[in-house]
Amino acid sequence: MDYMAKSCKFASEKVAKSCQKVLLDAHTHTVASGHAYSSLQEMAKAAADMGLEVLGITEHGPSVPGTCPTLYFKNMFVVPRRMYGIRLLMGCEINILDTKGSLDLTDEQIDWLDIAIAGVHAAWYQAGTKEENTQGMVNVIKNPRIHIISHPGDGSCELDFEPLVLAAKEAHTLLEVSFQIADYERLYPLLAETDFPDELIMNYWPDKFFDYLGIL
Secondary structure, eight states, rough: OOOOHHHHHHHHHHHHHOOOOOOOEEEEEGGGGOOOOOOHHHHHHHHTTHHHHHHEEEEOOOSTSOOOOOHHHHHHGGSSSTTTEEEEEEEEEEBBBBTTEEEEEEEEHHTTOOOEEEEOGGGGGGOOOOOHHHHHHHHHOOEEEEEEEEOOSSSOOOOHHHHHHHHHHHHHHOOOOOSTOOOTTTHHHHHHTTOOOOGGGGGGHHHHHHHHTTTO
């Protein structure tokens, strides 16, 4: 039984019939990030085997100990963007550092990337009040270089989610709910319970994803 069928079995028959096929995973890490254990080639092969069409390789930004230096991101132009039949997006999960929305890559460095994700990791974030944290993330959402906010709901800092959603809608910035690569067994029941619209899940629609974010 493939991963889609396994995932759908947790939902009702009606919901299972409507399960879309996930074709895109934009946020993954390799051994280069310091805490993962697979190479870029292994990740691409696994993604292809699981039926994906697009895979984002987004190593941690330089504030995380053991991750890649900025030279890694500058040199990513040497990586082929097609591997095992899938499209690769080479990028970074940039760290949001404080309530002003400061990032650990410069604008010039972000421009090296195919895809720019930004998120809070508690160990490298100078937190403030709920309102200050929210405003800092809104500032990042409005940054035209940032495509996705990683796992804003993981509890790394206190946030007010309504302003984030409204800002993301206005700025065409995506908000991520994070799962393992192409493993969505816990996702489909959540979508069924909340009756979440398929058209708002960009992982189903690679062409729509690229168009929405302005990625060529």
